[in-house]
Amino acid sequence: MSDLEVTSSPIVVRPTEPPPVAYSDIDFTISADTAERLINSTAENTRIAYDRAWKDFREWCEHEGRVYLPATAQTLTEYVNHMCRGKSAPNTIAQAISTIRSKHTDAGCQDEPDSEKPLKALKTYRRQWAEDGNREKQATPIMPDALRAMIATCDLRTLQGVRDRALLLLGFNMMARRSELVGLDQDDAIETPEGLSVYVKRSKTDQEASGIRVAIPRSKRADMCPVEAVNGWKECLAERGLVDGPLFRPVDRHGRIGGEPNSAGKVAVRLTGKSACDIVHRRGVLANLPAKYTSHGLRAGSASTAYAAGVPISEIAKHGRWNPNSPVLLVYIRAVDQWRNNPMNDIEF
Numbered sequence: 001m002s003d004l005e006v007t008s009s010p011i012v013v014r015p016t017e018p019p020p021v022a023y024s025d026i027d028f029t030i031s032a033d034t035a036e037r038l039i040n041s042t043a044e045n046t047r048i049a050y051d052r053a054w055k056d057f058r059e060w061c062e063h064e065g066r067v068y069l070p071a072t073a074q075t076l077t078e079y080v081n082h083m084c085r086g087k088s089a090p091n092t093i094a095q096a097i098s099t100i101r102s103k104h105t106d107a108g109c110q111d112e113p114d115s116e117k118p119l120k121a122l123k124t125y126r127r128q129w130a131e132d133g134n135r136e137k138q139a140t141p142i143m144p145d146a147l148r149a150m151i152a153t154c155d156l157r158t159l160q161g162v163r164d165r166a167l168l169l170l171g172f173n174m175m176a177r178r179s180e181l182v183g184l185d186q187d188d189a190i191e192t193p194e195g196l197s198v199y200v201k202r203s204k205t206d207q208e209a210s211g212i213r214v215a216i217p218r219s220k221r222a223d224m225c226p227v228e229a230v231n232g233w234k235e236c237l238a239e240r241g242l243v244d245g246p247l248f249r250p251v252d253r254h255g256r257i258g259g260e261p262n263s264a265g266k267v268a269v270r271l272t273g274k275s276a277c278d279i280v281h282r283r284g285v286l287a288n289l290p291a292k293y294t295s296h297g298l299r300a301g302s303a304s305t306a307y308a309a310g311v312p313i314s315e316i317a318k319h320g321r322w323n324p325n326s327p328v329l330l331v332y333i334r335a336v337d338q339w340r341n342n343p344m345n346d347i348e349f
Helices: 032-039 044-064 073-085 090-106 116-131 144-152 159-174 178-182 226-239 273-286 296-308 313-320 327-340
Strands: 189-191 195-200 212-217
Touching: 044 073, 044 090, 073 090, 073 116, 090 116, 144 159, 144 273, 144 296, 159 178, 159 195, 159 212, 159 226, 159 273, 159 296, 178 273, 189 226, 195 226, 273 296, 296 313, 296 327, 313 327
Parallel strands: none
Antiparallel strands: 189 195, 195 212
């Protein structure tokens, strides 16, 4: 039976008051491994860039006698002007503004500091910066001719040569970011009848780490085949007892591979992103190429080459793990179009 009785009069039913909550310190405590998971929710390279930008802002505020958290809109605007006077690139300043506001959000200061005036100051500077002849740095695309020249410098009698050839060819054919390339383990690159199936555990456009498989077809030229190159490097690793773990590893001047059993001294197990970039740059120098190439040039050159061959932008974006509307991808496309669709191509004088 219900406690309510039938009546013709209105009945007031008030909700039961919840008992008072007595929180203790444990309710506001997280463990060290929980804190680590929160910190690692942001990609490592992004986190490093954010930490550097925040450190620079904090130190500037301390030097100027300003409060950095929570900072006022005037403080952020003045900091933007400080970066402008230091001739920082506009995109670097934009990243600093984003970082500072993100740090405030993390600290519970939502939508602080206001960014309207800092962005206006940046807009003025961006225009002045361009008028002064400056340009945002863009990776020089490594096109097929340059890639072939780099591959020709790889002495396959050496471990470095075998590794570098595999890194160059896989990076180009994957349209790989350097973080993706050095993050590969041996069992992420599986040979199939068609070529290689490469599992990218996490990429810039896959922050939830769902993972994606990238198909790498075989090349008709054995010396330029990414499948042959990766298999050759894997054989070198297996000969040293390395049958799993990181695919791309350091090789020291004594010929020791990172993680090699029973090796003396300290050799890192996995190549870093900077090391991969250094390898690409060194191969460009050895090939006497005029441009200064970086690992991102593999990604840029591969996308440009595919577009020039008539591959649809949507397919390039899918293969290279770009957002279809990525402004970076459109830069590569425009670089091809400015020559292919140039209105002066068929003009005769």
